[in-house]
Amino acid sequence: MTTDNVIEISGLRKSFGAHEVLKGIDLVIPKGKTVVLLGASGSGKSTLLRCVNFLETPTAGTVAFNGKPVGTPKGTGGERSYSDRELRALRAHIGIVFQQFNLFPHMTALENIMEGQRAVLGRSREEAAARAEALLARVGLAGRGGAYPSHLSGGQQQRVAICRALAMDPDVMLFDEATSALDPELVGEVLRTMKALREDGMTMLIVTHELGFAYHIADEVVFLSEGRIYEQAPPHEVMLHPKGERTRQFMLGHSEFRLPHLD
Amino acid sequence: MDAFLSPSLAISLPALARGLVHTLELAVVCLVASLLLGLVFGVMRYAGGRVLHALAIAYVEVFRNTPVLVQILWFFFALPILVQFEISAFTAAALGLSLNSGAFSAEIFRAGMQAVPKGQWEAANALGMSRTRVMFRIVLPQAVRHMIPAFTNRWIELFKLTSLASVIAYPELVYSAQQISNSYFNPVEVFTLVAVIFIALVIPASYLLRRLEARLRRSAP
């Protein structure tokens, strides 16, 4: 089966105990497109993103990767079971970047980027190191491979984390509030890196609070509210001419976003 | 129950019960003594002048850095030669265990007191309180709450260490077990039972102490 959608999510639900965070999400991420998730905190955006690579296990519904549903159905009721092996293979094809970087503090930048290549893709040390160096150069960190994370600024750490994910040659990149933990003056360098990825044709799913950035980078903006997709359209529609009341309130609440411009 | 126990074990039970009483006696004496020793040497190390401070360090280092079994044997076999009078097994065990545990307790007291901010001293001094009064009315009451988890572990450890008194023939649980096992050739039953007794006392005790600890932590300001 071939499809142009890297990710297809249907009927996705996720509960934590009695609290249902996602209440039935249907969403596709076409190849080469960038989808941005917006919404108030607690709307379920991060949970949805983490369900895509199964860092959170969905309670019900399916996620299909390159047209192939993940997991096997478990009776009725939409529940599925997922084998460890299957999820590991899946995660190797889906890059994720976290708010807190989560670099491995006891490894150098280079070792951070090499670990997955060596352990999962089975690349040789030389191959992995060469790939890591090339990626570091691409994000403007040539020659910093020997540095430990604690000796790098937040922006540099996040760029290393992006390289760590890219080194796996993923089909899609997930960004979970990748700039929220950064000092304001360091946000730009990470956003520029993400923008360059888009220009290279990377498929991306992004959770962000940077509305100006979202406006410029998104092919599609998805506004989540209370665990459901409330509004979904190209950015100029959702962000400049929101149809729904909640979307309008959200945009009004972010008054710093007025005119679409970047840099 | 009697049918389940071997006859020899049924005969052994009263002797083991006496052993348990001796174990508990030794444990209580050592617990009280080690607390007092810990308090005295902890305060000396925390607030004493140069001589007292050095003395406290010497005490703590000597008794923490030698095995408690060696200490017990030294008090039982070596000390009588020096002081020229008999030392009973109970006294030797109590001396060794108390002094050893006292050294650890002194460190717990000191660490607890050091966790109290210096500003408390300054505030109390500003009121014109004497050093002793500041120590016992201001610093120690606040320090206690930092010390409780460490003491909990210490006391459990001390209780288990009382078993070492068997080596100098003090008739606590383990020594009683050895005697019984020598007479009735039933080491499996007796030593298993002794292990069970210790486990049955230690696990609930540590559970209760942890509960108490948690409650104190919640009620503390």
Next chain:
Amino acid sequence: MHYQWDFSVIGDNAGLLLWGLGNTLLLTLIAILIGTPLGLAVALMRLSSRRWLVWPATVYVEVFRAAPALVQLYWLYFALPRLTGLRLGGFEAAAIALSILSSAFLSEVFRGGIASIGKGQWDAARGIGLSYPRMLRTIILPQAIRRMLPVFLERYIELLKTSTIAATVSFGDLLFVAQDISYRTYRTLEIFSAIAVMFFLVILLCSQLTRLVEHRLARSGEFTAR
């Protein structure tokens, strides 16, 4: 005090005392080498999501932490042969007892260290598709062990002190040698004082090393994970 000290007995038996010290250190080392990996295995069982792995490990830890070391040793030395016909020498019994004992305590140290590693590290390791054994080996354990190193060393020193119980089952460690010499020479005071000093020096050296390691760790900032 009319006692005439005579320390010549120490010099006369120096070789024997050093042999005993060597045995003490050997016994401790063996208990460390067996107890540490065993403790890790037990810790991993307790951290597992499978209940049939968790509860035997929990019982193991609780039981072997609660029973006194001497009781465990006596059980192995006196009771086990009656139960199985398998006769253990003093050294074997002590080595097994101390290995099990230390594994129970060390498993708690491992568990604490692993639990102290933030969720983000696990997320990131899973995020690049690492297998559970691989992420433990290269991501989680190196950080956990580094963080708990002072506690491990402290435990090892405790173990060295506890190893003296082996003398009670006639293993020729430093304490046993001392008793032996004192029976022969009646120089109990000198001998017992001498081995106390020997233990003191060895343990002091070890605790100074521990402090040095602690200092080093505190200074090397690269490894402080968020």
